[in-house]
Amino acid sequence: MSQPLIRxxxxxxxxxxxxxxRGIDIDIEAGSSVILLGPNGAGKTTMLxxxxxxxxxxxxxxxxxxxxxxxxxxxxxxYLGMVSHSPLLYGDLSAEENLTFYxxxxxxxxxxxxxDDLLQRVGLHHxxxxxxxxxxxxxxxxxxxxxxxxxxxxILLLDEPDTGLDPQAAEMMTDLLxxxxxxxxxxxxxxxxxxxxxxxxxxxxILSGGRLVFDERISGLSYGDLRPLYDQYVGTGTP
Amino acid sequence: MKRYFQVVxxxxxxxxxxxxxxxxxxxSMAVFAALALLIFNFAFELRIPDKSMVVPGVLWVTIxxxxxxxLGRAFISEKDRGSLAxxxxxxxxxxxxxxxxxxxxxxxxxxxxAFILPLIVVFFNVPLITAPLLLxxxxxxxxxxxxxxxxxxxxxxxxxxxxxxxxxxxxxLLPLLIAGIRTTIGLLEGQSLAEHANWLxxxxxxxxxxxxxxxxxxxxxxxx
Amino acid sequence: xxxxxxxxxLNTVAxxxxxxxxxxxxxxxxxxxxxxxxxxxAQRIIYFHVPSAWISMVAFFVTFIxxxxxxRTNNVRWDIWAYSAAEIGIGFTIAATVSGSIWAKPAxxxxxxWDPRLTTYTIVLLLFIAYFMLRGAIDEPGRxxxxxxxxxxxxxxxxxxxxxxxxxxxTIHPVIIDPSAEFGLGPGMSTxxxxxxxxxxxxxxxLLANRIMVAxxxxxxxxxxxxxxxx
Numbered sequence: 001m002s003q004p005l006i007r008x009x010x011x012x013x014x015x016x017x018x019x020x021x022r023g024i025d026i027d028i029e030a031g032s033s034v035i036l037l038g039p040n041g042a043g044k045t046t047m048l049x050x051x052x053x054x055x056x057x058x059x060x061x062x063x064x065x066x067x068x069x070x071x072x073x074x075x076x077x078x079y080l081g082m083v084s085h086s087p088l089l090y091g092d093l094s095a096e097e098n099l100t101f102y103x104x105x106x107x108x109x110x111x112x113x114x115x116d117d118l119l120q121r122v123g124l125h126h127x128x129x130x131x132x133x134x135x136x137x138x139x140x141x142x143x144x145x146x147x148x149x150x151x152x153x154x155i156l157l158l159d160e161p162d163t164g165l166d167p168q169a170a171e172m173m174t175d176l177l178x179x180x181x182x183x184x185x186x187x188x189x190x191x192x193x194x195x196x197x198x199x200x201x202x203x204x205x206i207l208s209g210g211r212l213v214f215d216e217r218i219s220g221l222s223y224g225d226l227r228p229l230y231d232q233y234v235g236t237g238t239p
Numbered sequence: 240m241k242r243y244f245q246v247v248x249x250x251x252x253x254x255x256x257x258x259x260x261x262x263x264x265x266x267s268m269a270v271f272a273a274l275a276l277l278i279f280n281f282a283f284e285l286r287i288p289d290k291s292m293v294v295p296g297v298l299w300v301t302i303x304x305x306x307x308x309x310l311g312r313a314f315i316s317e318k319d320r321g322s323l324a325x326x327x328x329x330x331x332x333x334x335x336x337x338x339x340x341x342x343x344x345x346x347x348x349x350x351x352x353a354f355i356l357p358l359i360v361v362f363f364n365v366p367l368i369t370a371p372l373l374l375x376x377x378x379x380x381x382x383x384x385x386x387x388x389x390x391x392x393x394x395x396x397x398x399x400x401x402x403x404x405x406x407x408x409x410x411x412l413l414p415l416l417i418a419g420i421r422t423t424i425g426l427l428e429g430q431s432l433a434e435h436a437n438w439l440x441x442x443x444x445x446x447x448x449x450x451x452x453x454x455x456x457x458x459x460x461x462x463x
Numbered sequence: 464x465x466x467x468x469x470x471x472x473l474n475t476v477a478x479x480x481x482x483x484x485x486x487x488x489x490x491x492x493x494x495x496x497x498x499x500x501x502x503x504x505a506q507r508i509i510y511f512h513v514p515s516a517w518i519s520m521v522a523f524f525v526t527f528i529x530x531x532x533x534x535r536t537n538n539v540r541w542d543i544w545a546y547s548a549a550e551i552g553i554g555f556t557i558a559a560t561v562s563g564s565i566w567a568k569p570a571x572x573x574x575x576x577w578d579p580r581l582t583t584y585t586i587v588l589l590l591f592i593a594y595f596m597l598r599g600a601i602d603e604p605g606r607x608x609x610x611x612x613x614x615x616x617x618x619x620x621x622x623x624x625x626x627x628x629x630x631x632x633x634t635i636h637p638v639i640i641d642p643s644a645e646f647g648l649g650p651g652m653s654t655x656x657x658x659x660x661x662x663x664x665x666x667x668x669x670l671l672a673n674r675i676m677v678a679x680x681x682x683x684x685x686x687x688x689x690x691x692x693x694x
Contacts, residue, residue, distance in 0.1 A: 016604030017689050054324055055463040077330035086321025088328075092257045104249035105329035107242050131260075147325075386617065393610050397600035406596055410589040411617050414624035421632055437631060445624055452620065456613045459534050463606070 250339025522552030
């Protein structure tokens, strides 16, 4: 079997004595879509932040295409796009200016064609000159997706991108991700919304108490199969 | 290397663009500075024979206190918008982000200085706007922004935030302020800049030393 | 248990050394005939003031080096060294500033002069206080250690610049106090003086060793409490 695109090995993270991740091993192949489920405090966001090189593991290693984040975090960042529940956008800049700024950060040639194309695809081209703070939450999140795809990263990290969206906007976002995420892109996503997550994913991981407690491919699993499992590990009370 | 400067410029451009639109930082600094000058003016009005004697101190103290207001905003705005992570995701050495933010703060403080210098000339009636004095102000402000920007990044991740920044900043900044005030006194007394070469060297040394230390340590301030 | 035994030895050595230093300073050392008669008793402050000042610098230097090591290794040991030295440094800096001020009263007839050294120690005290305010304002231990280390490095490096700038400032004013004469060592005084320096250094090492021991115990207690509450 060829080398996985993302290899997480023996990953541990502690904040002081508080151990958030207690030894996690996951291989993710190129092109797969993984959803990461788990109760609050299970370590989902922490794991995603370590993948994104925003946070450093206490021990263990993350390799992207065979390169360790400890050796070349700078180079790895080029292969990552991230959408999180905070949009990473500037309210006092227009959509166009935000994208121009991030294009410069990523050293993507200031080719406005790509920027305009992305704005078209997320349906914001007509509002591209407006300040982002005048946008609705759903529009902001669509722009955040455009921002994350600007440098055409092979890996997309989504940290609860549907938080704070009404069902309609969340639905729209899921469609958008499926449509422009593309099948060749690798997606790692955390969410509280099991059903919506399943629409995108081909593999389900459940974290609990800083450990991986469930790892299954979706083929053959239906929502009905997963629901009891999810409730068992994650607890009911989440929709 | 070209990539590095591209990112420095991108961050600077972004901060200037937002500031031109909102004028948040400039307004708060400028209003504060004008008020400080007004208060100093009354504080010294009848107590000393000649108001121009206190100008060097008034100038540097006003800049230091107004500047710390602006520096506080440098990372608070990123933090509150949650946009700092967006900067840190950039595939570049993170010191580039430091230099971008530092240059933006430097420019904000210089603009405020350009605003208060004429005010001091009017209020205190001293010929303050001369080439050597502007040079000292520029060099002093570089050191101020160099230390202030990284301390702003420290303070923003603590519980105390705005309160903590001046407490951290001023004791470290002291040699710079002393050198600035001393040189300004000399220049206003009609001495030449050459007579203050040692002070000038001290300021330049301060600037270089702390720019280098900030360059080396900024990573530790933003990582988790 | 071996470490607690060597600590006991160190404690004893430090206590004996300080007692000898006190004896030498207050009894053995001759009257300072090189200063005017009224301030001769006060002159004996030199045996405590200068070593305190010396130790506060040593402590700051230890914090500086430990801070660099912490950032390089990410090992909590160096964070413990850094803040332990800084805590002790605060004590000695206060001692140096206060004893300097007490000396200033009879010698220069004022509690306070903006003498470069005295002023620098005051700034050092402020830097130490800021260091602990920063620590106190951060909950997450890793971040607290990292931020404190960065601040410790900046703070330490600014001290020589502060000292230089205050000295240059004062040379422009008329020199009221001749710095070479203020604490001059008269004949027969150097034994007490240098022994005192030595004793204070031992005391510092002893205090640091004890503080570090306590810090490890604190770590252990917190880990145990965590383990107990988890179950």
